[in-house]
Structure formats: structure tokens, C-alpha cells
Amino acid sequence: xxxxxxxxxxxxxxxxxxxxxxxxxxxxxxxxxxxxxxxxxxxxxxxxxxxxxxxxxxxxxxxxxxxxxxxxxxxxxxxxxxxxxxxxxxxxxxxxxxxxxxxxxxxxxxxxxxxxxxxxxxxxxxxxxxxxxxxxxxxxxxxxxxxxxxxxxxxxxxxxxxxxxxxxxxxxxxxxxxxxxxxxxxxxxxxxxxxxxxxxxxxxxxxxxxxxxxxxxxxxxxxxxxxxxxxxxxxxxxxxxxxxxxxxxxxxxxxxxxxxxxxxxxxxxxxxxxxxxxxxxxxxxxxxxxxxxxxxxxxxxxxxxxxxxxxxxxxxxxxxxxxxxxxxxxxxxxxxxxxxxxxxxxxxxxxxxxxxxxxxxxxxxxxxxxxxxx
Amino acid sequence: xxxxxxxxxxxxxxxxxxxxxxxxxxxxxxxxxxxxxxxxxxxxxxxxxxxxxxxxxxxxxxxxxxxxxxxxxxxxxxxxxxxxxxxxxxxxxxxxxxxxxxxxxxxxxxxxxxxxxxxxxxxxxxxxxxxxxxxxxxxxxxxxxxxxxxxxxxxxxxxxxxxxxxxxxxxxxxxxxxxxxxxxxxxxxxxxxxxxxxxxxxxxxxxxxxxxxxxxxxxxxxxxxxxxxxxxxxxxxxxxxxxxxxxxxxxxxxxxxxxxxxxxxxxxxxx
Numbered sequence: 001x002x003x004x005x006x007x008x009x010x011x012x013x014x015x016x017x018x019x020x021x022x023x024x025x026x027x028x029x030x031x032x033x034x035x036x037x038x039x040x041x042x043x044x045x046x047x048x049x050x051x052x053x054x055x056x057x058x059x060x061x062x063x064x065x066x067x068x069x070x071x072x073x074x075x076x077x078x079x080x081x082x083x084x085x086x087x088x089x090x091x092x093x094x095x096x097x098x099x100x101x102x103x104x105x106x107x108x109x110x111x112x113x114x115x116x117x118x119x120x121x122x123x124x125x126x127x128x129x130x131x132x133x134x135x136x137x138x139x140x141x142x143x144x145x146x147x148x149x150x151x152x153x154x155x156x157x158x159x160x161x162x163x164x165x166x167x168x169x170x171x172x173x174x175x176x177x178x179x180x181x182x183x184x185x186x187x188x189x190x191x192x193x194x195x196x197x198x199x200x201x202x203x204x205x206x207x208x209x210x211x212x213x214x215x216x217x218x219x220x221x222x223x224x225x226x227x228x229x230x231x232x233x234x235x236x237x238x239x240x241x242x243x244x245x246x247x248x249x250x251x252x253x254x255x256x257x258x259x260x261x262x263x264x265x266x267x268x269x270x271x272x273x274x275x276x277x278x279x280x281x282x283x284x285x286x287x288x289x290x291x292x293x294x295x296x297x298x299x300x301x302x303x304x305x306x307x308x309x310x311x312x313x314x315x316x317x318x319x320x321x322x323x324x325x326x327x328x329x330x331x332x333x334x335x336x337x338x339x340x341x342x343x344x345x346x347x348x349x350x351x352x353x354x355x356x357x358x359x360x361x362x363x364x365x366x367x368x369x370x371x372x373x374x
Numbered sequence: 375x376x377x378x379x380x381x382x383x384x385x386x387x388x389x390x391x392x393x394x395x396x397x398x399x400x401x402x403x404x405x406x407x408x409x410x411x412x413x414x415x416x417x418x419x420x421x422x423x424x425x426x427x428x429x430x431x432x433x434x435x436x437x438x439x440x441x442x443x444x445x446x447x448x449x450x451x452x453x454x455x456x457x458x459x460x461x462x463x464x465x466x467x468x469x470x471x472x473x474x475x476x477x478x479x480x481x482x483x484x485x486x487x488x489x490x491x492x493x494x495x496x497x498x499x500x501x502x503x504x505x506x507x508x509x510x511x512x513x514x515x516x517x518x519x520x521x522x523x524x525x526x527x528x529x530x531x532x533x534x535x536x537x538x539x540x541x542x543x544x545x546x547x548x549x550x551x552x553x554x555x556x557x558x559x560x561x562x563x564x565x566x567x568x569x570x571x572x573x574x575x576x577x578x579x580x581x582x583x584x585x586x587x588x589x590x591x592x593x594x595x596x597x598x599x600x601x602x603x604x605x606x607x608x609x610x611x612x613x614x615x616x617x618x619x620x621x622x623x624x625x626x627x628x629x630x631x632x633x634x635x636x637x638x639x640x641x642x643x644x645x
Contacts, residue, residue, distance in 0.1 A: 096542035110546030
């Protein structure tokens with residue numbers, strides 16, 4: 001799987017950002033972005049709205065000019081290069097299909113200077129229509145297309161240019177859920193088929209996890225962390241990333257001992273825990289968060305014999321989500337309830353429906369994540 | 375519209391609407407009516423049917439000259455004000471302009487200045503600069519009057535279509551100029567046609583500015599006004615009026631057809 005591939009930075013960067021900053025008036029949209037995107041990657045810029053991800057994408061396309069720093073595409077510095085001369089193409093958020101042209105006209109739009117003969121161009125358009133599964137739609141006008149079809153046309157129009165990088169701005173945002181899930185798979189396949197680097201912007205963490213080889217999590221103009229989806233989910237490096245990707249329960253704690261690759265942490269609700277830590281960056285007495293994902297807490301409804309790695313609480317409100325259920329557990333020493341997710345492997349979920357029931361939550365030490373707390 | 379209402383019921387509103395249309399179109403219909411009446415005097419009862427006024431109209435070089443002057447000025451004004459309006463609309467809608475609001479209102483002011491004031495101030499300016507009065511000075515004043523109309527029409531058209539269409543064209547390899555020709559122009563075309571028609575019409579029948587700023591070479595409204603002193607000339611003017619009315623009817627129908635075609639090209643807003 002792609003997600004497990006190791007990336008050697010600096011090896012084969014197709015896009016590199018060097019200290020790129022950009023402000024709009026008093027608002028700093030991008031604050032010193034410094035990273036590289038590898039050739040052939042499916043790379044996501046993920047963050048809440050207003051985090052600067054779209055600005056970063058538009059700077060690659062050339063629609064925004066960095067205040068400082070340099071963006072290179074395939075080792076060519078792009079300062080001073082207008083959008084029409086950059087070796088990248090973009091799929092716009094609303095697809096921007098030209099309304100006064102049919103599908104073929106839209107796809108051929110960027111090929112005016114390609115130097116291809118008419119027959120060759122038509123052959124290429126046919127190929128591209130086939131690639132995006134819109135054979136027979138060539139004569140349709142923009143207003144005769146559905147949202148999903150418009151997106152395919154936008155993809156085709158960009159891909160026929162054979163860009164070095166395809167930029168996608170919230171590519172699935174305008175589609176309904178079912179279509180979105182289908183397009184996710186198709187986008188992924190398409191990317192592997194054409195072998196072009198895809199750089200896409202999204203605020204939807206699920207979409208980023210599904211599609212990407214690597215994700216850059218952004219907030220307030222800063223890139224917080226760049227890692228593979230699994231790494232981000234299982235081993236986030238900050239509370240922001242842990243909280244933004246999926247759900248996470250955080251318990252405040254304090255390091256009591258840090259030695260021999262082992263951290264001893266004292267928490268109020270989880271008691272004393274020992275965690276094997278590869279990097280002993282935490283000094284004694286430093287404040288930390290001990291974090292655990294909701295699905296990694298295992299609820300039991302009768303008192304377990306072994307009370308290590310167990311919290312006892314009382315059932316709070318629950319929500320049935322079909323494939324899984326979410327419920328809150330109130331702990332005695334903690335105001336904020338703990339979120340627990342449970343796969344609904346069996347059809348009967350009645351046992352979850354009783355509030356005020358006693359519940360014990362078990363965890364394994366492997367599932368714990370230790371994060372710095374200021 | 376409620377469909378369960380009785381389809382026809384004489385109520386106040388209907389009578390009001392009927393009277394409104396009557397008051398607009400009845401006087402206009404006198405034009406063709408009297409243009410076919412053989413009497414020189416425009417009174418009832420009508421006398422015989424005649425085409426002689428049309429014959430007179432066709433054989434009146436003065437009138438032709440005035441009509442030609444108006445068409446010439448109108449066309450130049452329509453084209454120039456539409457070009458300026460388009461450039462201004464592009465600047466206002468596509469760039470982050472400092473002081474955009476005040477600037478636009480400043481340009482729109484001629485819309486609300488009484489023409490007579492504009493005419494007097496221009497006359498003073500032009501005579502101070504010792505520029506001889508001519509069709510050029512009339513055209514210049516009409517341009518001043520028409521640009522705000524062009525801007526209003528084209529700004530709304532430019533705001534109505536998605537900026538990312540132009541970005542997409544640039545992204546696909548076109549420079550600013552080709553982006554304009556391949557994307558912006560075809561999409562704003564209905565607005566351009568509307569602007570051309572409206573500004574031509576404004577210039578064509580503008581009287582006050584033309585009266586102050588023209589010399590011996592009159593535009594049509596000035597010619598008609600000066601002919602009113604000669605009753606024998608009036609029926610031929612009615613014939614001309616009727617002809618212009620028919621031509622306008624076809625021009626407006628054509629423009630409306632174009633506009634409706636434009637609506638079909640309207641970018642659907644997507645999300």
C-alpha cells in the first residue's frame with residue numbers, strides 16, 4: 001500500500017516551499033511554509049477553513065504571489081512566472097466549466113498551442129473522455145451535466161495538459177456523500193493510472209485520510225505536521241493534530257520518572273501508567289497529555305478481575321451511528337466525559353442504551369499517545 | 375402566482391394596467407396614423423390615405439443629414455462608452471481597488487446631474503478652451519452621459535459570472551488577452567449588446583446637450599425641434615417617427631432574443 005511507503009525527503013521533490021509567507025492586510029495567511037512534495041505523491045493540505053491551505057494551493061498555481069520565500073516546481077523557481085506558464089493545472093472548487101462551450105470544447109481549451117493536428121487532438125480528447133468515463137458526453141453543454149460529471153470534465157480538461165502537478169481545490173466538496181465516496185476511489189485510481197502528482201486541499205479529514213499518501217495538517221497559516229494518514233492518526237505529534245484528525249480523549253498528566261526508554265506518568269483518572277517511550281524528550285515533572293482514541297477503549301459491564309489499565313465510570317448519553325455507537329462515560333474525577341466508540345458487530349445493542357449503568361473501560365498501553373502540554 | 379385564482383376578474387389592478395398601456399401606446403399610434411393622412415394639419419377627422427409624406431421623407435436631404443448625424447454620433451458613442459464601460463467594469467469587479475466604492479459613485483454621478491447643468495458647464499468649458507462646436511462636442515458630451523449606463527450594465531454582468539472561469543483559462547495556458555477573448559467576452563456578450571443598444575438610444579434622442587453643444591450641423595432631435603415652426607414639414611417628421619418606431623421594434627425584439635439566448639449560457643452557480 002502507498003500509505004506504508006517510506007518517503008526520502010530531498011530525493012525527488014516535485015514542489016518545494018522555501019520559507020513561503022503571505023499576508024492579506026493584517027492577516028497572515030501563510031507563515032513560513034517549508035516543505036516538499038514528492039514526485040508521484042497524492043498529497044493533501046488539510047485544515048479548518050481559514051488555515052491558509054487554499055492560499056498555499058493558489059500560490060502554486062500562480063494566482064497569489066508569496067510576500068517572501070520561493071516555490072519551486074520540478075526544481076524551477078516560480079517567482080515571476082504567471083499562471084499560464086506554470087507546469088501545473090487546477091481543478092477548481094466549483095469546477096469552473098466554461099458555460100459557452102460543450103464538453104469537448106472545455107477539454108480542448110488548453111490545447112490551442114499544443115501543436116497537435118486536428119485528428120491527433122480529437123484522438124487525445126477521446127482518450128481523455130474514456131479516462132474519465134464520459135464517452136458520448138462530448139457534445140453536452142455545462143448546464144446539462146450533473147455535479148459529478150462537471151468534476152470529471154474539470155479533471156479531463158486539466159489532465160489532457162499532462163501537468164507535472166494536478167492541483168485540486170476541495171475537489172469533492174460539492175458532491176453528495178455517496179458520490180463523494182465513489183469519487184474518492186476513482187480519484188485514487190486515476191492518480192495511480194496517470195502517475196501525476198496530485199496536490200489537493202480539503203477540510204474533510206476523512207477525505208484526506210482516504211486519498212492521501214501524505215497529509216500536511218495546517219492551522220492559522222502554520223504547517224503543524226506532515227505525515228502519512230496512519231502516522232497522523234495513530235501517532236500525532238501535537239494536541240491540535242490529534243484533536244483535528246478523528247476524535248481523541250485527553251487526560252492531563254505529569255511525568256514522574258523518565259529513564260531507560262520508559263515514561264512513568266501520573267494522571268488523575270487513569271492512575272499511574274508506564275509507557276515505553278522511544279524518545280525521552282520529557283524531563284521529570286513535565287506536564288503532558290495522555291491521549292487515547294475512542295475506539296481503543298474497551299467497555300465492559302461487569303467488574304473485571306484485573307483492575308490495572310481500567311477506568312471505572314457511569315454511562316452517559318449515547319448515539320447510534322449504524323456501523324458503530326458512540327457513548328460518553330462520566331468519570332468521578334473528571335468533568336469532561338470520555339468518548340467511547342464501539343463497533344456494532346452484533347445487531348443487539350440494548351446494553352448500551354441504559355444510562356447511569358456502571359461501566360469499566362479497559363485500554364492497552366500501546367494505544368496511549370503522550371503529547372506535550374503547556 | 376396562485377393557480378387556483380379565477381383567471382379573469384375585472385379588478386382595480388387590471389383596469390390600472392390597461393389604462394397604463396393605453397396611455398403609453400395610444401399617442402405613439404397617432405404617429406403612423408397621421409403619417410398616412412393626406413391633410414397637412416394634424417387633426418381629426420382623417421382625410422385620404424396617402425404615402426406622400428413618406429415620399430417627402432425620402433426626398434428630404436436636410437432630414438437625411440440630421441438622421442445620419444444622429445446615427446453617426448450614436449454609434450461612435452455607443453461603441454466608445456461600451457468599451458470604457460467594459461474596461462471600468464473589469465477593473466471594478468476583478469481587481470482589489472483601493473477606494474472602489476467612492477470611485478464608482480463618482481463615475482455614476484452624471485446619472486443624477488440634470489442634463490441642463492451638464493450642458494451649461496460643458497458649454498462654458500468648451501468655449502473657454504476655444505474648441506469649435508460640432509458633432510464632436512455633442513458626441514463627447516453624450517459619451518460622458520452614457521459611460522455610467524454602460525458601466526452599470528457591464529458591472530452587473532461581470533459580477534454575475536464566476537471569476538474562477540477566467541482563472542481556469544489562465545491556468546489552462548492563456549494569457550490575460552486571450553482569456554478575455556475566449557472566456558470573458560463571450561460570457562459578457564449579452565451585456566455588451568445591451569450596453570450598445572441602450573447607449574445608442576440615449577445618444578440618438580438626447581436633446582438638451584445636443585442643443586447646447588451643436589453648431590450648424592444638427593442631430594435629429596434638434597432638426598425635429600426646429601422643424602416644428604414649419605407646419606408643412608411636420609407630416610414628413612411623423613412618417614420618419616413611424617419608420618423609426620418600426621425599426622426600434624425589430625431591434626428590441628432582436629436584442630431580447632439575444633438576451634434570452636444569453637440566459638441559456640448563464641453559468642449555473644454550481645454550489
